Amino acid sequence: MSTATTAVGRRSGEDFRPGSKRQHEVTRLMPGPMLAIILTLLCALVLIPVAYIFLASVNSDIGVARGEFLPSTFSFENYTKIWTSVGLATGLANSVLVAGSTAVVSALMSIATAYVLVRYQFRGRLTILRGLLALQSVPGTLMVLPVFVLFSSAASYLGIQVIGTQWGLFVTYLTFAMPFSTWVMVTYLRGLPRELEEAARIDGASNLGVLVRIILPLSWPGVVVSGIFAFLLGWNDVLFASVMTRPESQTAAVALQVFGASQEGGAIPFYGQMMAASLVCAAPVVILYLIFQRYLVGGLTAGGVK
Amino acid sequence: MSTDSLTAGKASRRKSSHAAKPGPQSPENAPRRRKGLSERNRPLWMLIPGGLLMVIIIVVPLLLGIFMSGLDLDQYSLRKWVSAPFIGVQNFVEALTASPLLHAIWLSVSYSLLAMVVTIPLGIAGAVATQNAFKGRAVIRSIFLIPYVLPSFVVATVWRTMFQPGSVIDSALHSVGIDPGLWLNGPQSFWTLILVQIWASWPFVYLLALSGLQSVDHEVHEASALDGALWWNKLRYVVFPYLKGPLALAFLIGMLHHINNFTLPFVLFGVPAPSDVELLPILTYVTSFQSFRFGLSAAMAFISLILIAIPLFVYLRAVKLDDSETPGGKK
Numbered sequence: 001m002s003t004a005t006t007a008v009g010r011r012s013g014e015d016f017r018p019g020s021k022r023q024h025e026v027t028r029l030m031p032g033p034m035l036a037i038i039l040t041l042l043c044a045l046v047l048i049p050v051a052y053i054f055l056a057s058v059n060s061d062i063g064v065a066r067g068e069f070l071p072s073t074f075s076f077e078n079y080t081k082i083w084t085s086v087g088l089a090t091g092l093a094n095s096v097l098v099a100g101s102t103a104v105v106s107a108l109m110s111i112a113t114a115y116v117l118v119r120y121q122f123r124g125r126l127t128i129l130r131g132l133l134a135l136q137s138v139p140g141t142l143m144v145l146p147v148f149v150l151f152s153s154a155a156s157y158l159g160i161q162v163i164g165t166q167w168g169l170f171v172t173y174l175t176f177a178m179p180f181s182t183w184v185m186v187t188y189l190r191g192l193p194r195e196l197e198e199a200a201r202i203d204g205a206s207n208l209g210v211l212v213r214i215i216l217p218l219s220w221p222g223v224v225v226s227g228i229f230a231f232l233l234g235w236n237d238v239l240f241a242s243v244m245t246r247p248e249s250q251t252a253a254v255a256l257q258v259f260g261a262s263q264e265g266g267a268i269p270f271y272g273q274m275m276a277a278s279l280v281c282a283a284p285v286v287i288l289y290l291i292f293q294r295y296l297v298g299g300l301t302a303g304g305v306k
Numbered sequence: 307m308s309t310d311s312l313t314a315g316k317a318s319r320r321k322s323s324h325a326a327k328p329g330p331q332s333p334e335n336a337p338r339r340r341k342g343l344s345e346r347n348r349p350l351w352m353l354i355p356g357g358l359l360m361v362i363i364i365v366v367p368l369l370l371g372i373f374m375s376g377l378d379l380d381q382y383s384l385r386k387w388v389s390a391p392f393i394g395v396q397n398f399v400e401a402l403t404a405s406p407l408l409h410a411i412w413l414s415v416s417y418s419l420l421a422m423v424v425t426i427p428l429g430i431a432g433a434v435a436t437q438n439a440f441k442g443r444a445v446i447r448s449i450f451l452i453p454y455v456l457p458s459f460v461v462a463t464v465w466r467t468m469f470q471p472g473s474v475i476d477s478a479l480h481s482v483g484i485d486p487g488l489w490l491n492g493p494q495s496f497w498t499l500i501l502v503q504i505w506a507s508w509p510f511v512y513l514l515a516l517s518g519l520q521s522v523d524h525e526v527h528e529a530s531a532l533d534g535a536l537w538w539n540k541l542r543y544v545v546f547p548y549l550k551g552p553l554a555l556a557f558l559i560g561m562l563h564h565i566n567n568f569t570l571p572f573v574l575f576g577v578p579a580p581s582d583v584e585l586l587p588i589l590t591y592v593t594s595f596q597s598f599r600f601g602l603s604a605a606m607a608f609i610s611l612i613l614i615a616i617p618l619f620v621y622l623r624a625v626k627l628d629d630s631e632t633p634g635g636k637k
Contacts, residue, residue, distance in 0.1 A: 027527045029434050029519075029545060030537050038435040039446060042428070045505070046452055052474060053464050064467065067477025109359075112352040120348045128353075130622055135364060137618050139566040141587040142607040145594050146367030146374065149387055156385065175363035178356050207349035236457040238569045243595060253459045260463050261576050271467050278460045289455040293448065297513065 053282075057275035064271035078276040085270070086277045090248060091255030096284075098166050098251060099234030102173040106181045107227035111219065113178075114185030115211055119194075129186070135179040140239045147172060148243055164246040172240050177230035184229065188222030189215070221295045228288055228296060235285060252281050375608045379600035390601075397605035405593075406584060407606055411613060414586040417496065418564035421503040422557055428504070429511025429556065430549065434541065437519045454509035462573035465502045466490065490575060496582045499571055503564060510563075511556045518552035519545065558621045565614060586610045 030038075056064045057078055059071035083089040117125060151162040162168040192215070200214050216223070234251075241254045250258075256277050263269030289296060374387065375397055383390040401407045432450055436443055453461065468475050469489035479486050489498045522545055530540045568587040571579060577596060579588050590610065593603035 026531045027524065028438050028537070029541060035435050035438075035440075038431050042432050042435070043446065043449055046449055049464060049468065049505070050452055050456075052468060053460075056467065056474075064474075065470070065472060067472055067474045067480075069474050069478070109356045113356040116349060116352045120350070122348060122350060133622055133625060134618060135360065137562045137566070137614060137621075138364065138368070139568075139587060139607070139610060139614060141566075141568050141590045142371060142611055143364065143367055144591070145600060145603060145607065146371040147363060149374070149384065149600075150363075150367050150370060152385070153387075171359070172363060175359045178360060182356065207347070207352070211349075211352070232457075236459065236569070238459050238572060239591070253457065256463060257459055257573050260466065260573065264576070269470075271470075274463055274467060278463050282456050282460045285455055285457055286452070289451070290448065293451075297451075 053275050053279050057272055057279055059272055061268045061271050064275075065268050078270075078272040079280075082273050082277045082280065085273055086259040087247070087250065087255045088252060088277050088280060091250055091252035092280070094166060094245075094249055095235055095252040098169045098173065099231045101170055102177055102234045103227040103231035106174050106177040106230035107223045109174075110178060110181035110185045110226050111189075111216060111223060112211060113182045114189050115215055117182070118186055118189040119197075132179045132183050132186075136183070140176075140237075143176075144239055144243055147240070151244070163244055164249055166249050168244050169234070169241060169249070169251070172244070173230070173234040173237065177233045180233075181226035181230050184226040185219070185222050188219055188225070192218055224292055225295045228292060231288070232285060252277075256281055371604050371607060374601055375604035377601045377604075379604075381598040381600075384598075384600055387600075393601070397601045398609070400602060401605045401609060405602065405606070406581070406589060407586075407609065409581075410584055410586045410589040411610075413496070413582075413584065414565050415613075417500055417503070417585065418561050421500050421507065421564055422560050424500075424504045425508040425511045425560065426553060426557070428508040429513075429515045430553075432508070432512040433515035433519050434545075437516070450512055451509050453506050454513075456506070458506065458567070458569035459573045461502065461506050462570050465498075465505075466574050469498055491580050493582050495575060495580050499574065499583050499585075502574060503567070503570060506570065507560060507563070510560065511553070514552040514556040515549055518549040522548045555621075555624070558617050558624070561617050562614065562621070565610075565617075586613070 052069065055069060055071055058074050058076060059068060060073045060075075063072050117128060148163070151168050154160045154162050162171070196214050196218070197210050200210050205213065236253060237251070238253045238257055241251045242257065245251065245254060256274070259270075259277065260274055263274070376392055376394055377383075377387065377390040378393045378396075379387055379390050436447055436450070467473060470476075471488060475489070476486060487494055489495065526544060530544045535544065566587060567585075568591065571583055571585050571588050572591070575583050577588065577592050579585075579592075584592075586606075587610075590603050590606045593599050593606060
């Protein structure tokens with residue numbers, strides 16, 4: 001399986017000397033018109049629903065229900081309503097809090113774990129590496145009930161109330177983010193030269209010193225990637241959040257899902273608000289992705305799991 | 307899959323680590339000559355925080371779940387689950403004979419496969435079309451990844467709105483004279499789910515296919531240009547063989563991801579879901595948190611773990627765990 005290494009290692013050699021016309025002709029894979037058709041179709045496939053989110057969010061609910069693509073009326077008032085009607089203000093605050101702290105802690109923990117796994121030989125190392133990959137694929141629906149029972153047992157036997165608080169979500173997301181984040185860091189740290197660490201050791205640095213002063217500054221792109229993936233895990237989760245939160249600790253994902261489900265069977269649902277809230281929930285993710293795109297794409301193919 | 311990236315020297319080292327697997331981590335595997343930094347003073351304690359967390363929140367619940375699958379557990383006995391009556395394999399028997407589990411497995415597997423069958427050509431087409439530099443390629447590459455980065459709950463909410471009776475998709479189809487019927491209920495909902503899943507996950511195949519295309523050496527392009535290969539033949543016989551590995555990986559991971567996907571069907575159809583989209587994760591969830599048959603649900607979850615284990619096992623065999631650079635040894 002070479003994608004992990006190629007994705008990280010080859011990023012620099014991605015473009016074949018742009019500007020040289022001959023090189024371009026040689027590496028060409030398809031006639032021009034064909035390319036144009038494929039690109040147009042795929043862009044339309046992606047952009048029409050994306051454009052619809054925005055267009056419907058400024059449309060009236062009746063307009064959306066009638067099936068208008070371009071709105072007949074135009075107003076931004078949905079964007080002011082959603083903060084209370086959908087509960088997006090609390091939802092977003094909780095999401096930022098939980099997903100953000102998950103991202104920071106998971107990035108720091110995964111760099112320490114990955115450092116040991118990459119640089120040292122010890123019993124069980126390959127088993128741990130394999131376990132990291134396997135744990136990424138453990139279905140959430142398998143875990144949600146036992147984790148719930150574990151947390152409620154913590155409440156009844158130890159007196160620690162976890163269910164319904166942001167702590168429960170934080171610990172859960174942190175744990176489920178760790179395998180992937182660590183794997184991303186493992187692939188990243190492999191590409192770092194050892195010489196700097198060795199120099200630091202000769203100067204008397206401790207293990208922790210090497211990690212904090214040498215590895216961490218050198219590997220911040222990897223840290224950012226593993227942090228962002230941890231953030232996305234918390235931000236995108238509906239399963240655990242729907243079971244383990246109360247209305248006041250709800251994340252944005254659950255707030256939107258509950259709002260959407262509660263629109264069934266009444267008069268005309270608040271489509272405009274649903275779309276506006278969708279856009280607001282998607283915006284941070286898309287912005288993060290656009291900023292860190294170069295690093296994220298390598299990380300995506302490295303670990304290979306969403 | 308790993309063989310193509312291995313040089314001869316690495317291959318022999320791989321073999322030795324493979325051979326050492328049955329009796330894992332045998333001491334001769336460790337580099338004996340260099341008992342330098344990596345033998346003394348190993349900061350293994352750094353593994354403890356992450357390891358502890360994973361043991362408490364993943365391994366313990368996993369075992370707990372297996373234990374619970376043998377209990378007769380409902381909303382009354384859940385609080386005192388330790389003293390719930392043990393009923394052995396009865397939950398498994400009920401799951402396999404008297405519940406929609408087998409139907410759910412069939413739905414999950416067929417939906418995952420059908421979605422993969424369409425996403426793979428789409429992903430390849432996207433990768434081939436953006437492989438060569440042109441003006442605006444960076445923008446198009448970013449656009450292609452939008453469905454993938456959008457959160458699943460957003461994707462599902464949006465498509466749910468678009469698929470409402472009389473909403474934008476219906477009115478578009480009406481204008482060309484098609485009456486599509488209900489999208490979110492009835493037999494057609496299965497195809498709705500596949501459509502949305504395809505929309506959301508083809509960029510992942512695209513990414514992996516792109517990384518495969520980038521591994522085609524420039525000399526290969528030159529050789530086929532010298533031979534005057536037509537574009538279709540070049541794609542078919544020269545370029546596609548490079549994609550086999552990445553696409554096999556995309557297939558495995560895509561299958562795992564589709565089978566495990568809870569958010570998309572949950573938000574798209576709500577619970578209780580129409581029986582045509584009562585997928586494995588949805589069924590497990592509903593059995594727990596709607597019907598409160600916790601033991602039965604744990605048994606279902608356990609069965610789905612076995613189902614997941616098949617592609618997962620293939621994936622773990624294929625993945626290259628170790629880099630060429632063995633820890634402790636310097637090149």
